[in-house]
Amino acid sequence: MMKGLKAVLSIAAAAAALTAVGSASAQDDPFRVAYIYVGPISDHGWSYQHDQGRLAVEAHFGDQVETQYVENVAEGPDAARVLRQLASSGVDMIFATSFGFGDSVIEMAEQFPDVYFEHATGYQRADNVSTYSGRFYEGRTILGNIAGQLTETNQIGYIASFPIPEVVRGINAFAIELRRVNPNAEVDVVWLNTWYNPSLEAEAATALIDQGADLIVQHTDSPAALQVAEERGVYAFGQSSDMIAFAPDAQLTAIVDDWSQYYIDRVQAAMDGTWESMDTWDDIDAGMVFMADYTNMPDTVAQDAEALEHAIVAGQRHPFQGPIYAQDGSEIVAEGQVLDDTSLLTMDYFVEGVTGSMPN
Amino acid sequence: MSGLFEFVISNLLTVSFAVAVIGAATPLLLAATGELIVERSGVLNLGVEGMMLAGALAGFAASQELSYAVGIPAAALAGALLALIFAFFTQTLLTNQVATGLALTIFGIGITKLIGEPYTGTPLEPMAPLFSEGPQQIPVIGPIVFGHDPFVYLSVIGILGTWYFLFRTRAGLILRAVGEDHNSAHALGCHVVGIRYAAILVGGAFAGLGGAYMSMVKTPQWNEGMTAGSGWIALALIVFATWRPMRLWLGAYLFGALLVLQLRIQGTGVSVGVTYFLTMVPYLATILVLVIMSWDKVALRRHAPASIGKIFKPAS
Numbered sequence: 240m241m242k243g244l245k246a247v248l249s250i251a252a253a254a255a256a257l258t259a260v261g262s263a264s265a266q267d268d269p270f271r272v273a274y275i276y277v278g279p280i281s282d283h284g285w286s287y288q289h290d291q292g293r294l295a296v297e298a299h300f301g302d303q304v305e306t307q308y309v310e311n312v313a314e315g316p317d318a319a320r321v322l323r324q325l326a327s328s329g330v331d332m333i334f335a336t337s338f339g340f341g342d343s344v345i346e347m348a349e350q351f352p353d354v355y356f357e358h359a360t361g362y363q364r365a366d367n368v369s370t371y372s373g374r375f376y377e378g379r380t381i382l383g384n385i386a387g388q389l390t391e392t393n394q395i396g397y398i399a400s401f402p403i404p405e406v407v408r409g410i411n412a413f414a415i416e417l418r419r420v421n422p423n424a425e426v427d428v429v430w431l432n433t434w435y436n437p438s439l440e441a442e443a444a445t446a447l448i449d450q451g452a453d454l455i456v457q458h459t460d461s462p463a464a465l466q467v468a469e470e471r472g473v474y475a476f477g478q479s480s481d482m483i484a485f486a487p488d489a490q491l492t493a494i495v496d497d498w499s500q501y502y503i504d505r506v507q508a509a510m511d512g513t514w515e516s517m518d519t520w521d522d523i524d525a526g527m528v529f530m531a532d533y534t535n536m537p538d539t540v541a542q543d544a545e546a547l548e549h550a551i552v553a554g555q556r557h558p559f560q561g562p563i564y565a566q567d568g569s570e571i572v573a574e575g576q577v578l579d580d581t582s583l584l585t586m587d588y589f590v591e592g593v594t595g596s597m598p599n
Numbered sequence: 600m601s602g603l604f605e606f607v608i609s610n611l612l613t614v615s616f617a618v619a620v621i622g623a624a625t626p627l628l629l630a631a632t633g634e635l636i637v638e639r640s641g642v643l644n645l646g647v648e649g650m651m652l653a654g655a656l657a658g659f660a661a662s663q664e665l666s667y668a669v670g671i672p673a674a675a676l677a678g679a680l681l682a683l684i685f686a687f688f689t690q691t692l693l694t695n696q697v698a699t700g701l702a703l704t705i706f707g708i709g710i711t712k713l714i715g716e717p718y719t720g721t722p723l724e725p726m727a728p729l730f731s732e733g734p735q736q737i738p739v740i741g742p743i744v745f746g747h748d749p750f751v752y753l754s755v756i757g758i759l760g761t762w763y764f765l766f767r768t769r770a771g772l773i774l775r776a777v778g779e780d781h782n783s784a785h786a787l788g789c790h791v792v793g794i795r796y797a798a799i800l801v802g803g804a805f806a807g808l809g810g811a812y813m814s815m816v817k818t819p820q821w822n823e824g825m826t827a828g829s830g831w832i833a834l835a836l837i838v839f840a841t842w843r844p845m846r847l848w849l850g851a852y853l854f855g856a857l858l859v860l861q862l863r864i865q866g867t868g869v870s871v872g873v874t875y876f877l878t879m880v881p882y883l884a885t886i887l888v889l890v891i892m893s894w895d896k897v898a899l900r901r902h903a904p905a906s907i908g909k910i911f912k913p914a915s
Contacts, residue, residue, distance in 0.1 A: 430865060449613070
C-alpha cells in the first residue's frame with residue numbers, strides 16, 4: 240500500500256502518505272517517525288542507507304512505531320514545506336538526512352516545539368533539534384592508505400559534490416594518508432555541485448581517467464563513477480554503501496554508513512521521554528561507519544588497510560594527527576598534535592597534495 | 600598563457616576529448632532531433648524529459664531481460680507511447696500544449712519510478728562498440744569514428760536524415776508548411792492533425808533513444824530521474840539552433856564540449872569560478888539567441904515555426 244504511493248512528486252507523495260497514515264485509531268496510537276531524504280532511496284548510496292536504518296526501526300519496534308518517508312526533497316524552501324506538512328500531520332519525530340535541510344529544520348523546530356527533530360551532518364541545534372553524523376573521514380583515511388599503495392600514475396581523481404566541511408574533511412583525510420604512504424601522489428578534485436546525477440558523475444570519472452588518474456574516489460551518491468572505472472580498468476571506491484555489484488573488478492572497498500543503531504536508540508529515547516538535544520558523531524568503533532570487504536588488491540595491501548582500521552578503532556591513529564601541511568606548504572598542525580572536532584567541523588582549506596581550488 | 604596553451608594541447612586536442620564530447624552530446628542530440636521535428640510541425644512538447652525516462656527504463660529493462668537488439672527498439676517504442684498520450688490530448692482533445700507537456704514530464708518521472716523499482720540497483724553489462732577491433736585500431740580516426748555504440752551512429756543518421764527530410768522532400772515541406780500556418784496548410788488539403796500525430800510519435804521515439812543511451816551505454820544502470828534534466832537542455836538546444844538541423848548538430852557537440860571542458864579544467868586545478876562560468880554558457884547562449892531573435896522580427900519569423908504551440912481547430 241505505502242509502496243504504491245511513493246510515486247510522482249515528493250510533495251504529492253508526502254500528501255498521499257499523510258492521508259494514508261492519518262487514520263490510526265486514537266487509543267493505541269503508535270509513535271510516528273518520519274524521514275526526509277535528499278535523493279531517491281534507490282540511489283544505492285546515501286539515501287538508501289538511511290532508509291535501511293528506517294526499516295531497522297520498523298523491524299525493531301514493530302507495532303509500537305509507525306514510519307514514513309519522503310524522498311527527493313530539494314534542499315531549501317521545499318524542505319521547509321515538507322517538514323511543515325509532516326509536523327502538522329502529527330508526526331512525533333523527524334529525521335532530516337541532508338546537510339542542506341539545516342535551516343529548514345531550525346525554522347520548523349521553532350514552530351513545532353513538541354516534535355523531535357534530528358538533523359544528519361548538521362551543526363545547528365535547538366531544544367528539540369539534535370544533530371548526528373558519522374566520522375566517515377576515518378574511512379577516507381583507509382582509502383588513502385590503499386590508494387597510496389596501488390596508484391602507479393600517482394594521480395588520484397576525486398569526484399566531490401558540494402564544498403561543505405563534510406566533503407572537504409573527507410578529501411583532506413584521504414590526502415593526508417595518501418601522502419604519508421606515497422609522498423609523490425596527488426589528488427585532483429572535481430566539483431559537481433550535485434549529490435546525484437549519474438550521467439555527470441560518469442562524465443567526471445571519464446575526464447579524470449583521461450587526464451591520467453588510475454584511481455577514482457567519489458563523494459557523490461550513485462555508482463556511475465565505479466562503472467566507468469570498471470570499464471576503463473582502473474580502481475575505485477564505493478560510497479555510502481557497498482557498490483561491488485556495479486564494479487566487481489574495480490571496487491577496492493567502500494565506506495558504508497550504518498544508521499540502524501542510532502535510529503533505534505533515538506526513537507527509544509524519545510518514546511521513553513529521555514530524549515535530549517545533543518550532537519552525536521560516531522565512528523567506526525561505534526559501528527556507524529564500516530568498511531566493505533577489501534577486494535581486488537594484493538593481500539599485503541589489504542592487511543595494511545585492516546591494521547590501520549584496527550589502529551583507528553583502538554584510538555592509536557587519528558586521521559588528522561600532525562604534522563599536517565596546507566596547500567602552500569605551511570604547517571597547520573604540529574607533530575604530535577591532533578585537530579579538535581571544532582576545527583574538523585569548520586574545515587575550509589585543502590591540505591598539501593590536493594590540486595584544485597575551493598569554490599567560495 | 601603557456602599553461603593555457605599546454606592545457607589545450609594535452610587536453611582538448613586529444614582523441615579522448617573528442618570521444619568524451621560525442622558521449623556527452625549524443626543523448627542531447629537524439630532528444631533534440633526528435634523535438635525539432637515536433638516543433639517544425641508547429642507543436643511544442645515540453646515532455647521530453649519524461650519521454651527520455653520512459654526510453655531509459657524500457658531500454659534498460661528490455662536489454663537486461665532479453666538483449667540489446669530488443670532494448671533499442673523498446674526504448675523508441677516507450678518514448679513514442681508516452682508521446683501518443685501527448686498527441687491524443689493536444690491534437691484530439693485540443694488541450695494546452697505547454698501544460699500537457701509539463702504534465703507529461705511529471706507523469707514520465709512518476710510512472711518510470713513506479714515500474715522501474717525492481718530494476719534499481721541491478722547492473723547491466725556495458726554495450727560493445729558497433730564495429731570490430733580492426734577499424735578501431737586506426738590512429739585518431741579509429742576511436743573517434745569507429746569506436747562507438749549503435750546510439751552514436753543512430754544520432755548522426757537521425758540528424759542528417761531529419762535535415763534531408765525537412766528540406767529535400769515533399770513530405771518535409773508539407774510538415775514545415777503545417778508548422779508555419781496550419782490554417783493555410785489545411786486549406787490546401789493537408790491533414791494537419793495526422794501529420795502532427797506522426798511528428799509527435801517520431802519525436803517521442805527519438806527522446807526515448809536519447810534516454811536509453813544514458814541507461815544502456817553511459818551508465819548501464821536504471822535509476823529514477825537519471826536523465827537529470829537532459830530533456831530541458833535538449834529543449835534549450837533547439838532554440839539555440841534556431842530550429843536548423845545542422846546548427847542543432849553543431850550545438851549539441853558544443854554543449855557537450857562545454858560540459859566536458861569544465862570537468863577537465865577542474866582536474867587541472869584552475870580556479871573553480873571559471874568552471875562555474877562554463878557550466879552557465881549553454882544557457883547564456885540560448886538566452887542570447889532568444890534576445891537577438893526577438894530584436895529582429897524578420898529573423899524570428901524566418902526561423903521559429905509560426906504556428907508553434909497554437910491549437911489547431913479547423914473551422915468546419
